[in-house]
Amino acid sequence: MHEVRRLLMRIVGRPAGMIGFAIIVLTLFVALAAPLIAPYDPAVIAMAKRFAAPSAEHWLGTDHLGRDNLSRVVFGARLALTIAIPAVLSAFLAGLLLGLVAGYVGGLIDRVLTVIADTFLSFPSVILGLALLTLVGQSVLNTTLVIALSLFPYYLRLARGLTLSIRHQPYVRAERSLGAGRGRIMFVHLLPNILPPLLVVVAMDVPSAIVIEAGLAFLGLGVPPPAPDWGVLLNEGFVNVAISIWPLVGPLTAIVLVTTGFTLLGETFRDVADPRLAGIGRRHGRFLMRRAR
Template identity: 40%
Template sequence: MERWSSFYKQIQKNKMAMIGGYIILFYIIVAIFAPLIAPYDPLEMNLLNKLQPPSLENWMGTDDKGRDVLSRLIYGSQLSLTVGVVSVAIGAFVGIILGLVSGYYGKMVDTVIMRFIDVLLAFPGILLALAIISALGPDLINVMIAVGVFSIPTFARIVRGSTLSTKKMEYVDAIRALGATDFKIMFVHILPNIMSPIIVQGTLRLATAILTAAGLSFLGMGAQPPSPEWGAMLSSGRNFLWNAPHLATFPGLAIAIIVMGLNMFGDGLRDALDPRMKR
């Protein structure tokens, strides 16, 4: 409890991190209670009411199919947060295992794993994701897989570096002398002690994942119509920038605000969890 109390006090000192935390909390609440908050069905069309500007009836206007933009943004938060969390979880799960094995065993095992990571790093993230989706097909599940794959190298390198330094500590030698297996040493004793940089990177990577998923949907490689995904909404809204700018403005703001909030909170986490950053 004392550790969490100290952590919370460190976060409280960082105003930007607190703002970022409140933004994330707001989006989570909206996503969880979307069916209760959304004023209309996000898929319900009304062609007689299409391309209406923001009004008291439709706070953010309607799209080219007469669907309420606010309702679609609210339901879109579920999709975007789910894609971000699942893809980061995939990248973290595989990356942590590869990083632990590479850092712990070293030598040839480390060389093979790191060359594989170098191959993944050789491709820009969005291009690697595009290549994977081109092979698997445009679909939201495939977007999660693609974004998760290009997140693997980041987690693997961080975990490998932390493992290399942690495995040299005396308590690891003592546990090994007592007969603990390599699996137990890696996952029970080393992993819990290197979670801080993983948590920080996971938060920052979540922003990248949401932004990348939206970009893929914008290019038509992610969520398909009529799904109320923010990137897909932004893509369809670009065709009406002159006569209905609200179609692109509100989805763009939704993406920008959550990415900004995650980055601010991630920076605050880094300051609170990394002793070298504490003043």
Template identity: 40%
Template sequence: MTQQITTPPPVTPLPSKKREFRRFLQVLFRSPGAKIGGIILLVTIIVAIFAPAIAPFDPLEMGVGSTLQPPSADHWFGTDDFGRDLFSRIVYGSRLTLRIGLIAVFISITSGVLLGMVAGYAGGWIEAILMRGVDVLFSFTETLIALAAVAVLGPSLTNATIAVGISSIPFYARVTYGAVLVEKNKEYFKAAQAIGAKHFRLIFRHILPNILSPIIVVATVGVSVAVLSASALSFLGLGAQPPSPEWGAILAAGRDYFRRAPWVTTFPGLAIAITVLGFNLLGDGLREALDPQQRRP
């Protein structure tokens, strides 16, 4: 009796993009730092979205407890000098923190990427003018640029966010400019030019998709820088104004009571530090996952 051997159907390989994306997720989830950073940011986002349900008190309501009351069962993080619940203020402050970071990075990344791409692609006198202007801005620190912008716009949370976004434009422009120069010298780009590809196709089909990886990593870490800068401006009285529950403003209000009521500065300081750590860890994980060397099987 002859045994019939059945041949299994051939395995269809995953499309290249799908396979690359799966490998990207594998490398990303393999990083302990990326996992921790992702969890921190996920918790921060959930707290920001459901702040009204999580916070036991109105963050602006005064006299919900005794002034400078230490942490207790009724007030987990204690109260401030106006008797406001500190836990509720920090919970609502997460909304402001995420809004500041995302809007500031959006301003920086759109303006900086545009400048860097135009300078790197156009070359010539356009490149010289734009990049010399960026070099001039690079001679000043981001904090100094932000302070100058706030001095012109006026102290407020919105203006502080805009100022922080403006201060980081030179950095994104320089990163994008360098990435564009690298892509322009590659064979695929020269081949596309040789067959007569239009400028729009060269920029948005060939250059932009290939420089997104470093921009995404820089933008993720840039959110943490924006959060720190905005908190610093609020601490100096140039950002969020009382009674806004912004973490930097809460820190500024509690500095006069540091010895008597250290919880007023400790908890918002921890909130800032943990959030910044989350963005930095996630940025490191993305950098590793987007590295082609790491995605090799």
């Protein structure tokens, strides 16, 4: 726990990390406190006030049914995160474990796992999502699963590649010569070394998951309307873009902001996580890297 706090302090200590962290905390706060923050019920229709421009009552105007745009974006954060974060985490865990095993154990297991991963990889994620959601039906859980399925092969591939690149390192041979078993080598020695690059990808994939989810919703196959999903909001906004652009401003800003936040956090994390570069400061790290080369 102490280590985690120190890592966090170092991330927040850098401008990019600070901004990313702030955006994500803000997003989480908005998602959790949506009912308290949102000025209106996101589902209440007021046909009289359709396509209102921003005003003191409706900061971001209203949509084609007179619903408050701001409230819908705020509630949308909930949906976005409850789908994106579990989807990415489960894809990450599955990909990490399978990739580690495939990379270290090798042989038939490796071949079977990579063939499965490549099969999934050969479909664009939205197409894969379309096909699967058509089969299993639309729901929040199914959307989450489908996104996880379309992302996990990337993690598997990456974890496997990283494992392959270090499995013949002298320290792994040294562990073997000390008598360490497969499990110990994989989970005590390989795992911490392949984790940082993977976590960076995780942080950067959260926004992709949001975008995939929004994309599916935009195509009418994600979370069904009238839920205030950002993708749904975009879809409805585009339909009526000739009349008013205000329904689009909220979801677009939200997606851009959250994407930037997670990306900044991920990049800072990558810089901070490597003990070879950390602690001695960035410049020293670069100096050492140059010396090493």
